[in-house]
Amino acid sequence: MDIRLITAIAAGKSVKLALTVFQSGGTAAPGLITETIDKNALKKISSGFKQGVILISGTNGKTTTARLLTNALTNQGYTFLANSAGSNLKRGIISVLLEQVNLTGRPRRKIDFGIFECDEMALIEIAKEIKPRLILLTNLFRDQLDRYGEVETIRKKWFELIRSLPNETKVILNADDPGIRSLADYLNEKRVFFYGIGFNPNRQNDSIISDFSRCPNCGASLYYQTEFFSHLGDYVCSKCGLARPKLDLSAVAIENEKIEIAYCGRTEKITTPLKGFYNVYNLLAAFSIGLNLKIDFDQIQKSLEKFKPAFGRQEIIKFNSKELFISLAKNPVGLTETIKTISADPGKKTLIFLLNDKIADGVDVSWIWDVDFNSIKNQAETIIFNGRRPYDMGLRLKYADLENRPRFIFCRNLNEVFKNLAEIKIERVYIFPTYTALMDLKKFLARRGYKKFWT
Amino acid sequence: MDQELILTHLYPKTMNTYGDQGNVLVFKKRAEWRGFKIKILTADLDEPIKKSDFYFFGGGQDQEQSLVSKDLIGLKTELLKAEAENFKPMLLICGGYQLLGEYYQTADNKKIVGAGILAIRTIAGPKRMIGDIVLNLNPVLGISEQINDKKITTVVGFENHSGKTYLDKNIKPLGQIVKGYGNNGEDKTEGACYKNIIGSYGHGSLLAKNPHLADYLIKKAFEVKTGEKIELENLDDSLEWQAHLSRLNYSNLK
Incomplete structure (x- = not known):
């Protein structure tokens, strides 16, 4: 014992x-x-x-x-x-x-x-x-x-x-x-076992942020045959020869919701x-x-x-006649990609940024300056800010070159955020909380009767 | 105003770890709002530096610093040195600040040679200095801002470095530390200023919450280029100052 x-x-x-x-x-x-x-x-x-x-x-x-x-x-x-x-x-x-x-x-x-x-x-x-x-x-x-x-x-x-x-x-x-x-x-x-993307999806990767623009082994520059996002791609080192290896499992085509996956000589289309x-x-x-x-x-x-996403990971929930798209924002690459994803939805947008700076979020909020907001440049109409660092996020978006001057609303708490939301006509709302802000949001919604789905 | 200002971002791909590229954006937008045209050039490894009106050099990972050092020594150093002596404004953050100094001595006692434009030396320390910083700007810069009934001479930022930087007697600190470690955690100094160069450990991005510093650099860039004095048009900076003051508040310094 x-x-x-x-x-x-x-x-x-x-x-x-x-x-x-x-x-x-x-x-x-x-x-x-x-x-x-x-x-x-x-x-x-x-x-x-x-x-x-x-x-x-x-x-x-x-x-x-x-x-x-x-x-x-x-x-x-x-x-x-x-x-x-x-x-x-x-x-x-x-x-x-x-x-x-x-x-x-x-x-x-x-x-x-x-x-x-x-x-x-x-x-x-x-x-x-x-x-x-x-x-x-x-x-x-x-x-x-x-x-x-x-x-x-x-x-x-x-x-x-x-x-x-x-x-x-x-x-x-x-x-x-x-x-x-x-x-x-x-x-x-x-x-x-290696997995990766085995075709060229022709994505524009104009972001300058890359954490391995040089070879992690020898420091020489990496040459990319295909770039996916940030430093992900099909690369080879110009000096030591470090290259993307043969993929054991790969995506070989993507078309809307259909992804073709290749494994052991066979390919399957999955939704x-x-x-x-x-x-x-x-x-x-x-x-x-x-x-x-x-x-x-x-x-x-x-x-x-048949999968359903986790709370705050691109989950869409109905709440008080609004449709909330909630997506955890925790680092530049993740947020840039999420912003790119929502830009495919048509129409003007209401965005909510909940930026916290506790240890679980990262106490340094400088990372928001590495996020690329270009893809929603002409889509943002109203932007609501809350969290412990609302002004930092507000400044980031003030300098983001957004067209038609979106309306900025700074709120002291989530109550105020949802009060403001009630006055906005657009049904779909995009919420980007950092980790602890997501936890706060979860509690807030639960207190107001929203309990479905999460574990 | 049709003046065009040329801004060169040094090593944007190699030295870009802590969101410092925001400084370029803030400089550009604030100049454009005053009617300047801004042209942004970049000069990375193996790319030439062209003469410009303003230079920005941000922080990166230690591994990259030795690559940049090798690339920088030689013609590029000569050009930047001449530009510095001609009072061209530059903003150097963290790794960029260290690399325009004399050297960076790593934890295993290797010396990464710097451009030697600033009379500073950096020595790797045993612990990482991480956290909010607040400094009181060196009065020699003559930067202050009247916000409501308060005269602001502070700069706020976030530091994250293990190098301890020491200034020679003939080079002035950017300011006195009120909160945080600053250059070395010992002598209460933060950053450095020499002619129109400003070096600092402040990330943030630094210029975003410190519009007085941004405007100082824009003004210098214009004045050095044209030889004329200029007063920049006021902008609505209420959000910038709210962000600045909220950091002072957080540090109980209001």
Whole structure:
């Protein structure tokens, strides 16, 4: 009997109970207590999962990929525990697990998989501790530089991490991101699975922001045969020869909602449930994991076509006669791509920016100046600002070269935001909250009777 | 006013980590609102620098700094040095600021050579200095702004660097730190000014919440180009100052 683990779990569970009684938030606190008492708690608990643990990390796409995957697993009759509702730090994952295990750390019911999306830095400790069956890395863009320092710092740490994992750990990488691709160097080919976009979608990539414009291995310039967005594309290094590898799974055509996917010599057309070019990557990522778990292509396809997005990840909800399109905004590349996606909807737009600067959002808001708003240049009509840094966002849009001077409204709270909305005729409203602002919005909507869908 | 001002953005692809490109946008828009025409040139690795009326150089990752250093030393340094001596205004942020100094000494004791235009030296420190900064502008610049009944001489920004920068005696700091670390976390100085060059660790983008600094640079760019004095037309900067004051408030400095 593991007394330390029992003590740790008991303490965590009591904190959780206390938080529930007092109806306080703080999903990470129980996990933190458990982790403090037994630093191997996560490893011990997850060793009880029959089929192992899958870790997903990267700057963008973690939540959607995990959600697509759990959808496919459910469809196959697998059981799993996932941290979709919790934080993506170690303590957040433990908090989620606490609810589902008994005092000795055993799952209350049979659990096949642990599916954990991990913060980029937290991944290192988590992966080293639990030795996952499979690890998937989506991409590496600038995000929260105030916490991590530089993108290159993370890449270097991941490079070391992957080499420290046992040979059995399968590594799935986005081949279109040179920073991610470089992690596979000197790894046994059999351990690595690459996914990417295998055709030229003729996208304009005029953004100057790129986190790997130079080769991550040798520093020479990268030559791009095709560019998708930011530094994602089909590249080759002019000096050391680092190039995009052969793709194990690829999208070979995209036409509106139809994506053609090639795998092992066959191609299938699938209907995507998610808008936006970047979501093609999330679909490919979920497919890659599913296929590596030996789930049938057709089965994955079936489940993905029925998929519903996560709260605040492009979800559209009806609220007080308005249609709210909510999309988490957390870094320049993500927001630029979302803005591009909504610009395909016709007509003038009402936009709401909820910019916070807490630790989970990134305390430095400079990143908003790297967002490209050009695609909605002549579509913005009313822009509403709230959050802890409304004036910073207002300034960003003041200097964004928007045509016809959109109306700016600064609000002190969400109540005011929705009061203003009531007076606007357009039904569809686009809301872009940072992480903690999304949580606030969720609470706000829940208090006003909107409870559907989210977990 | 039909005057055209040429702005060169130095190393926009290689040094572009912290949203500093907003400074180019703010300079451009504020000049255009006064009727200037702005032409933006870029000069990255292996691309020549053309003589301009204003230069901007932003921050980047450490890895990129040594590439830029190699590219910068030589003809480009000569040109920028001559421009600096001719009082051409420049705004240098973080890595750009360090690279126009004498050198950057890395954590493993390597020296990345700078252009040597500013008499400053930077040495990698053990911890990253990250957070809001507020400074009181050096009075020699003569920049102040009357907002309601308050005279504003502050600059607000966000720093994120591990290099500690030390100024020679003959070069003046941009200001005195009121909040944050500044140049080195030791002597309470932040940034540097030399002729019409301003160097700073402030991201933000810096000029967005500091319109007085933006206008100072626009004015200098025009005056050096034409040899005439100019008073810039006032703009409605209420949003800019609200953003500025909210940072002072946040730091309990109002």
